[in-house]
Amino acid sequence: MSAIIHQGSAEVTLDIDRLRAETPGCAHVLHLNAAGSALPSRRTLDATVNHLRREAEIGGYEAAAEADAELEGFYPTVARLVGAQPGEIAFVENATRAWDLAFYSLDFRPGDRILTCVSEYSSNYISYLQVARKTGAEIVVVPDDRHGQIDLAALEREIDRGAKLVSISHVPTQGGLVQPAEAVGKIANDAGVLYLLDACQSVGQLPVDVKAIGCDFLSVTGRKYMRGPRGTGFLYAKQATTSRIEPILLDNHAAKWTDANAYTVREDARRFENWERYFAGVIGLKAAADQANELGMDAIWARLRTLADGLRERLSTVKGVTLTDLGKVRGAIVTFAVDGADHTALKAALRERAINVTVSTRFSSRLDLEGRGLKDVMRASVHVYNTEAELDRFVAALAEVYSAAA
Template sequence: MERQTRAFDLAQARAETPGCAEVLHFNNAGAALMPQPVLEAVSAHLQREARHGGYEAAEEMREALTHVYEAVATLLGCQPSEVALLENATRAWDMAFYAIPFAPGDRILTGMAEYASNYLAFLQMSRRRGVRVEVIPDDEYGQISLSALRNALDEHVRLIALTHVPTNNGLVNPAAEVGRLAREAGVLYLLDATQSVGQMPLDVGAIGCDMLAATGRKYLRAPRGTGFLYVRQEVLEELEPPLIDLHSASWTAPDQYSLSPNARRFECWEASMANRLGLGAAIDYLLQWDQRQLWRRIRDLAYLLRTRLSPLPGVIVHDRGAVQGGIVTFTVEGQEAETIRQALRQQGINVSVVPREAALLDMQARGLQTLVRASVHYYNSEEEVERFSRTLEHLLTDGSLS
């Protein structure tokens, strides 16, 4: 049965986000402001643990904790048994990547905008197993070239690994088109959805990925210390987790063990139950609205921000892509990105700075050292975009940054 959603209500979203009264938050690609139901879910369980005991509190909330898997499954269009809950996106991605039985001569195909942590894992696997890491060039829009990817596929390709939305760019890579190529070639496909989950609707069946890693703290608006991994059931048995414990595996004899038959094999027994409940509450909160409408709103806000920033003196917006999301990156001639960030922070405005090493291949190719990253969300307002632009213009013209 299809889940019922309702029209987005900006006033409600802002009223239910306590941080909106405190700060202009354009750092949603770092960590978004949590809504009140998420705060209540986390704090209530911490109180429950303090009063009843940690194990006992988890037992009391067993049904709600099981629901978190169901919420992730609804979000991604998969089965709860294909979901593992991890402490962050990096650990989720690592558990999938290091579970692949690479052999010398295997090829890993990735894109120019791949995230640093992922690429470091590629390099480590290259040293350990002798795999080859090959970067597919960008197309004319700055996204991964589908024609170049198609031409690179052969029987030695073991994995396509792609960052859906880069950390340093507004572009959205064509994940579903990559998925079609991966399926045609019979190649494993690992998608890093850290910046896309919560921004836009995601359906793992439509995307065609075998594995997907994501975080809670960014566009899902969940607590820090939450993440999850999707693993398609059909590929589960060929993946051996790099780490196991008494939760992910059973000790069946003194010299034998068996792995969990589902995605729980990628989990660790110990975790923050309060944070997990916060993740579930965040997903439930998101799913009350039409995600397509939210995605359109995020894109419209980001477009408005880019149009306001581009005419400002010395400001260069650096976003690429045929499709652009809520991340807006820019530089200011003659100014350090960190100086801009600190100046805006003093005005009650949050942004972040992306260093060169966060996406080294892309940043190096474009001659960029650091970027200011302003990332909008659906609860941000058009008035905040205007205030942000006016504030930056004032900082640039009144000598405050000199």
Template sequence: MTLSTFDLRRARAETRAAAQVVHLNNAGASLMPIAVADALYAYLRREEFEGGYETAAAEQPALESFYTASARLLNAKSSEIAFIENATRAWDMVFYALPLGPGDRILTSHAEYGSNLIAYLQRARQCGVKIDVIPADSDGVLDLDCLQSMIDQHVKLISISHIPTGGGLINPAAEIGQIARQHGIPYLLDACQSIGQLPLDVDAIGCDLLSATGRKYLRGPRGTGLLYVAQPWISRLEPPLLDQHAAELTSPTSYQIRDDARRFENWECFFAGKAALGQAIDYALDWGLPEIADRVGDLANRLRASLRAIDGITITDQGRQQCGIVTFTDQRRSADEIQKAARAAGFNTSVSSGSGMFLDFSRRNISEVVRASVHYFNSEDEIDQFCAFIAATPE
């Protein structure tokens, strides 16, 4: 797809805020489209007027459609999907369920998300697992030959961020999946930044477990996320936390855990958000994920090329295949100063600091970068305006 064939007029008309602000913070939280925002407001209004339990009963079809939409998006089964309040907790629920012991090894990427790294370190401290970081090649991409050579009988998990939080890199998720399958090693994919931005097919990728958020490229509400657990893994993984939605008391001294992925859910949750996330997924599917990926990729390339031409700007994105996250530093100003000045001028961006990308940023001696993340509803004109703003000499 080329830039000219994308129906930008429709995308912007269906996004109320597109007329108000230049939103380049889609990797933080995107803007909800009208259909999603209105579904959320309608659900909340119904709760206000009818009561939360009564609304949940009446809205069962909308709540259930979250599972069917997620399954369609990922090429999974509805029974393999759980609704969880965010990507981190979704990831945690399976990570802490994996039976790991002293001497077991976790292989992870250098561009791993900070919270995941904290969880590895906690399990290393609690039960003696070893964390081994797979080196990056000269383009910053996870090195598949190194991954192959690092595998031995002690490797009990391959756990990778598909797209890191603070850079344009796309890791080769499917190639990693092939290696994981070849050796029968469980594969956990953090798809927080790739869901809604790239087509994701769990079968083609070969991951056993996948965590994701609703608020970023899927354009759902905050406080929503999802977890995919491949069928064979559901019964093998006992959730670290249970309630009476995840399990059922069968006698005063026994319980039975449910046999679908909802064993990882909480009974109480953001019901309105769940229904709205289902809408957001349907909305993304209606645009088509390949079309979204092309459009986002084109806009990000335009942004990178224009920024690169500005004196003092360094693009910090790595990778051979790149996504909608564009990161840079400016010799003249800190990332924080740029983000604040941009906000005042009507451009939403964010700052990625060392905590989210600890290993990668330390390795590259980066403390913080500006993150300008595009989505398909951004216009070429917005990209040009933002670059003109960045090029203007700071006072």
């Protein structure tokens, strides 16, 4: 089975049967939880496990020295994926820590304004609250427009009143919304305001070009749409605008102890790294990024939108189901509410049938879900290895378990 993707006048074919054959999990589960942790390919699995095995055989330091070329190759590979320079990439253990390293390294003072969006992720918002409490900085939530995405006119008005930082999530955890990140970047850049973009759900799902977006920092996880190992991620730090920002945490990899009372911080983005890191994960994430680059992000994005739109269409025919995705552009995350149902119980019933979905609660994005009167929503997130037949199976199973519980 192949999926023919149209890219302008050209056609790109994704060999779905091959992608599934190269994804061991497809033989065991119908996985609709890529937004939680996607199924890795055999290539990524082997790259990760083989390095762990080599560590066991010859020692960790020795295995890293042996794999130096592969480890160094991580930076240009990931840079290519997001349109960056290799020196602007740091390996970090997850998107939250990457985001934290950028955010907490900024020098907030009383009255500094942090502009964010209604759909912002809980971990990020908790950090805003903590910094506001400690420093006197102010959090400004820019309202949504009629499409449910950040209101660009309102953002312009707020940024004209002054801002230290614009910080939003590109794709929220609780829905298919894709924020207009490039338009936000233009507003921030024109105002000379730093722009931090949480891209943990977007890199690997859709084409991301940091130059076009105009962000100064970009935080990414490996385990979601990149299909990398858990415990991996990276931070993009734009050289032209962030090189003078000193990380809140330093070690003897990020800086050199040059005198008894002095140190020098390295100039590239690796100043945000630790010396000790998950070396097998670096190699595994490189393998995943290589595969994404080879398949092509335009082709992946087109395939994911086709699957997600098809799933939304199927779900709209199920009695009691209400789709809850917002935005002018909707991606691979499909969320919905089931009338009168316990979503957690439905998730468990589906898991018994080897179908993986999850539930997004108010804890994940309180301003958005609470503002819409939603306690929680069911979330099904597709990836390239999913098929139309799997979507049919999922929707039929959902209707069946819902009827049984009613």
